[in-house]
Every structure is written in C-alpha cells, then in structure tokens.
Amino acid sequence: MNQKKKGLNTICTHVGEVADEVFKGAISPLYMSTSYAFEDVDVKRYPRYFNTPNQEALCKKLAALENAEAALIFGSGMAAVSTSIMAFLKAGDHIVLQRTLYGGTYNLATEEFEKYGISYSFTDGLRPEDFEIKIQEKTKVIYIETPSNPLLTITDMAAIAKIAKKNGIVTMIDNTFASPVNQNPIDFGIDVVIHSATKYMGGHSDICAGAVVSTQENMERIFQLAKNLGGSLSDYTVWLLERSIKTMGLRVKAQNENAQRMAEYLYGHDDIQNVYYPGLPSHPDHQLAKLQMHGFGGMLSFELHEQLDASLFQKSLQLIKSSMSLAGVESTVLSPTQTSHALLGPEERARQGIKDGLIRFSVGIEEPEDLIADIEQALEKVRSKVVTTSH
Numbered sequence: 059m060n061q062k063k064k065g066l067n068t069i070c071t072h073v074g075e076v077a078d079e080v081f082k083g084a085i086s087p088l089y090m091s092t093s094y095a096f097e098d099v100d101v102k103r104y105p106r107y108f109n110t111p112n113q114e115a116l117c118k119k120l121a122a123l124e125n126a127e128a129a130l131i132f133g134s135g136m137a138a139v140s141t142s143i144m145a146f147l148k149a150g151d152h153i154v155l156q157r158t159l160y161g162g163t164y165n166l167a168t169e170e171f172e173k174y175g176i177s178y179s180f181t182d183g184l185r186p187e188d189f190e191i192k193i194q195e196k197t198k199v200i201y202i203e204t205p206s207n208p209l210l211t212i213t214d215m216a217a218i219a220k221i222a223k224k225n226g227i228v229t230m231i232d233n234t235f236a237s238p239v240n241q242n243p244i245d246f247g248i249d250v251v252i253h254s255a256t257k258y259m260g261g262h263s264d265i266c267a268g269a270v271v272s273t274q275e276n277m278e279r280i281f282q283l284a285k286n287l288g289g290s291l292s293d294y295t296v297w298l299l300e301r302s303i304k305t306m307g308l309r310v311k312a313q314n315e316n317a318q319r320m321a322e323y324l325y326g327h328d329d330i331q332n333v334y335y336p337g338l339p340s341h342p343d344h345q346l347a348k349l350q351m352h353g354f355g356g357m358l359s360f361e362l363h364e365q366l367d368a369s370l371f372q373k374s375l376q377l378i379k380s381s382m383s384l385a386g387v388e389s390t391v392l393s394p395t396q397t398s399h400a401l402l403g404p405e406e407r408a409r410q411g412i413k414d415g416l417i418r419f420s421v422g423i424e425e426p427e428d429l430i431a432d433i434e435q436a437l438e439k440v441r442s443k444v445v446t447t448s449h
C-alpha cells in the first residue's frame with residue numbers, strides 16, 4: 059500500500075474510518091456500547107478511557123489532519139484546553155499566556171489557577187520578545203492563540219516554539235480559528251495543538267466537542283489526567299463529528315474565499331472604520347500570516363464609523379444572524395463587548411483593543427452577493443437613523 063501522506067480532502071473523507079465488516083456499508087458503523095468483553099487484558103475499552111472504536115477512529119483522522127502522532131477527542135473545547143494545560147502543570151509551576159485569548163481560557167486562568175498553586179503571566183504584546191520576557195525559572199508552558207479572537211492578531215509560531223525549546227518549555231496553541239485546513243502548528247515546532255471542534259470541525263452549529271493532538275508521549279500524559287477528569291465525548295457525537303469532518307476541507311475553503319471577499323468589500327466601504335482580517339494587505343501581520351497559514355480563515359471583525367449605531371446594525375441584519383458561536387456554514391455576527399468578552403470588563407477590553415462598536419463576523423458559505431446585500435440594507439437603516447436623530 060502507498061504510505062505517502064494523503065491530501066487534505068482524502069484525509070477528511072477516509073482516514074480512520076471504521077470498516078463495516080458485516081454489511082460493507084459505506085460509512086463507519088456507530089458503536090454505542092459502553093461495555094466490551096475482556097478479550098485482551100491490555101485493551102479495556104470504555105468511553106471514558108477514550109478508546110471505543112469510534113473514538114479511536116476519529117482520533118486517527120484528527121492526528122492525520124494536524125501531522126501529529128496521536129489525538130484525543132473531548133466533550134468540549136474547554137475540556138480539551140483545561141485538561142491539556144493542567145496535564146503539564148503542578149503546584150509551584152508557572153504558565154505564560156498570550157494576552158488576547160478566547161474568553162473561556164482567560165477565565166480558566168484567572169478564576170481557577172490560583173487555587174491549584176499555579177501562577178500565570180499574560181504577555182503585554184504579541185511579539186516573541188513579549189513572551190520571552192515573561193519566562194521564569196518555573197515556567198512550564200507557553201500558551202498561544204493565532205489568529206486570535208476577536209481581532210485576528212497573528213502570533214509567530216516558529217519564533218515562540220524556538221524560544222520555548224531553548225528554555226525547555228512546552229508550547230500549546232488554540233488552533234480553533236484557523237482549523238487544521240488553514241494552519242498546522244506542529245510543522246512550526248508547536249508541541250500541543252488544541253481545537254474547539256464545536257467550530258470548524260463540526261461546522262454546522264450542532265456539535266459541542268474538543269480535540270487535542272501532539273506526540274504519542276505528550277498525548278499519553280494528557281490521557282492520564284483526561285481519564286480522571288472524565289471529559290470524554292459520547293460516541294454518537296463522535297460519529298457525527300466524523301461525518302462533519304468529511305466536508306471540512308470544502309467548507310473551510312469556501313469560507314476562506316467568502317471571508318476574503320467580505321473583508322475587501324468592507325475595507326473599501328465609506329461606513330466602515332476598520333477591518334481586521336489577516337488576508338488583507340493592510341493587516342499588520344499579513345506577511346507572517348501568509349508564511350504560516352495555508353488560508354486566512356473565515357473569521358474577521360470590523361468597526362462601523364463611530365456615529366453609526368453598531369447594535370442597531372446587528373439587529374437590522376436579516377440573513378446574517380446574531381449568534382454566540384461561530385464557524386458554522388451560516389454567517390453570524392456578534393458584539394464581543396456584549397457577549398464573548400463581556401466578563402473581561404471595560405479596562406481589559408480597552409487594553410486588548412476591543413472597542414464597544416466592534417463586530418465579529420463568522421463568514422459562512424452563502425453566496426457573497428446575498429451577504430453584501432444584507433449588510434447594505436442594514437447600513438441603510440443605520441444611516442437613516444443618524445439623520446433623523448440629529449434633527
């Protein structure tokens with residue numbers, strides 16, 4: 059058999075599938091069993107041991123997608139994040155975290171670490187020096203997120219990996235916004251790659267799951283904690299996720315194209331103040347994004363001109379819904395200040411550059427002309443409001 063690494067869509071469609079030996083069906087059969095006979099004492103299959111037939115099959119696909127040796131699939135993105143981080147830290151240890159982080163991860167650090175005797179530092183900026191300066195003797199983990207939520211900042215993965223290796227530190231990345239289609243951090247020396255599979259892997263806003271990939275050795279360490287914490291995913295959802303990933307390559311490429319188109323349209327628009335998208339040459343890290351990403355992703359954010367009411371704009375959209383989550387085939391928007399980053403408070407938001415009028419846009423697979431028409435009719439309503447209230 060040809061062992062050459064398969065291409066993206068072939069991996070998405072085929073790698074890891076469970077063969078249906080009985081009926082020769084085209085897709086993986088679903089094994090819902092929580093109990094398996096002890097045929098071999100070395101293999102005790104049980105859902106919370108992360109080793110049912112469907113769990114193992116999906117993990118092979120995830121590892122292949124990220125050029126990793128092994129993977130684990132969790133009940134949520136945060137189960138994947140928390141289990142991975144805690145597996146590498148004990149009382150007395152220290153972790154360096156990128157300042158612009160997913161809200162849940164920020165809360166995990168600020169609300170939980172102290173009671174386990176773990177200290178942490180947030181970086182002041184995103185340059186490699188900003189990470190290096192926070193390293194202490196007891197630092198065990200550096201944790202990054204690129205592109206970040208909600209401003210789509212880019213962190214230099216290779217530079218961070220190099221600094222960490224020099225200091226014997228494990229690097230972790232939240233790769234959710236990029237998805238494995240657009241970015242493979244292991245190729246740049248990052249050790250542990252984490253995904254909220256709720257987002258691009260699921261892709262249809264109907265699955266909550268998380269994934270971690272790394273070396274066999276690192277995954278063994280994460281597994282030892284994972285089985286005690288118990289954050290495994292039900293086999294039915296594992297099976298649904300396997301199905302979703304079959305089309306991930308196609309979906310994400312369509313979302314990349316649509317997001318680029320929307321970013322260019324918004325960038326040139328009179329009503330729009332700022333557009334944040336790594337695929338725009340105006341993005342401060344466009345060159346770095348080009349270097350480390352295969353595609354620029356389906357997420358962008360933008361600000362309306364200050365006199366325009368951003369919240370009325372969101373309410374006036376008809377096709378594009380306001381929604382907390384992201385990465386579905388349907389386009390959605392949200393206000394980070396009112397939702398995902400509400401708990402940070404005004405000071406921390408200002409520090410991260412998140413303005414009250416910022417709108418995060420998760421671009422779906424609809425026809426771009428229809429998305430533009432929807433935005434145009436909403437802007438029209440917002441503009442007319444400015445005229446009437448000024449009289």
Ligand SMILES: *Cc1c(COP(=O)(O)O)cnc(C)c1O
Binds near residue numbers: 137
């Ligand atoms: C949604 C998300 C998470 C958390 O995932 P859940 O599946 O909601 O637990 C973590 N990181 C990023 C970047 C996310 O968007």
